[in-house]
Amino acid sequence: xxxxxxxxxxxxxxxxxxxxxxxxxxxxxxxxxxxxxxxxxxxxxxxxxxxxxxxxxxxxxxxxxxxxxxxxxxxxxxxxxxxxxxxxxxxxxxxxxxxxxxxxxxxxxxxxxxxxxxxxxxxxxxxxxxxxxxxxxxxxxxxxxxxxxxxxxxxxxxxxxxxxxxxxxxxxx
Numbered sequence: 001x002x003x004x005x006x007x008x009x010x011x012x013x014x015x016x017x018x019x020x021x022x023x024x025x026x027x028x029x030x031x032x033x034x035x036x037x038x039x040x041x042x043x044x045x046x047x048x049x050x051x052x053x054x055x056x057x058x059x060x061x062x063x064x065x066x067x068x069x070x071x072x073x074x075x076x077x078x079x080x081x082x083x084x085x086x087x088x089x090x091x092x093x094x095x096x097x098x099x100x101x102x103x104x105x106x107x108x109x110x111x112x113x114x115x116x117x118x119x120x121x122x123x124x125x126x127x128x129x130x131x132x133x134x135x136x137x138x139x140x141x142x143x144x145x146x147x148x149x150x151x152x153x154x155x156x157x158x159x160x161x162x163x164x165x166x167x168x169x170x171x172x173x
Contacts (some may be wrong), residue, residue, distance in 0.1 A: 002049050004066045011036055013063045018083030020056060043080045056083045072096040094129050108141045112148035124148045128155045
């Protein structure tokens with residue numbers, strides 16, 4: 001297990017940029033002063049500490065606060081490569097899922113909105129505490145998204161929906 005003291009010995013961490021730089025040469029491929037880590041394919045930054053790959057956001061938390069939490073560390077702005085300490089917060093799994101973007105398979109363009117062939121309408125739904133809540137079916141995707149946003153404001157504690165709602169929906173409705 002990595003300790004805060006080990007991290008401080010091996011790396012500098014800039015809490016304003018979220019970037020780790022190497023302080024110690026630990027192998028032939030490591031150069032002092034180089035940025036530690038790379039994208040592991042899903043935009044999370046990982047780097048080796050004591051010969052084991054570690055997530056940069058978890059190492060940032062350890063570096064600053066002295067412990068690695070058992071639960072989730074959420075990237076507030078939704079960008080998993082942004083490891084500034086002010087962009088990180090402790091959340092449970094349900095809260096972490098509230099702060100996700102729309103799925104790649106989404107065809108409506110709106111989080112929480114999908115097309116129901118059997119109804120020939122747009123359906124809005126929201127998840128909370130691992131339960132799906134049906135919000136209704138609508139003729140317009142924007143109206144379904146408005147229903148989703150209103151529910152998210154009431155039901156979710158960790159989401160970006162208010163800002164997105166203002167930008168995308170109020171102007172259209």
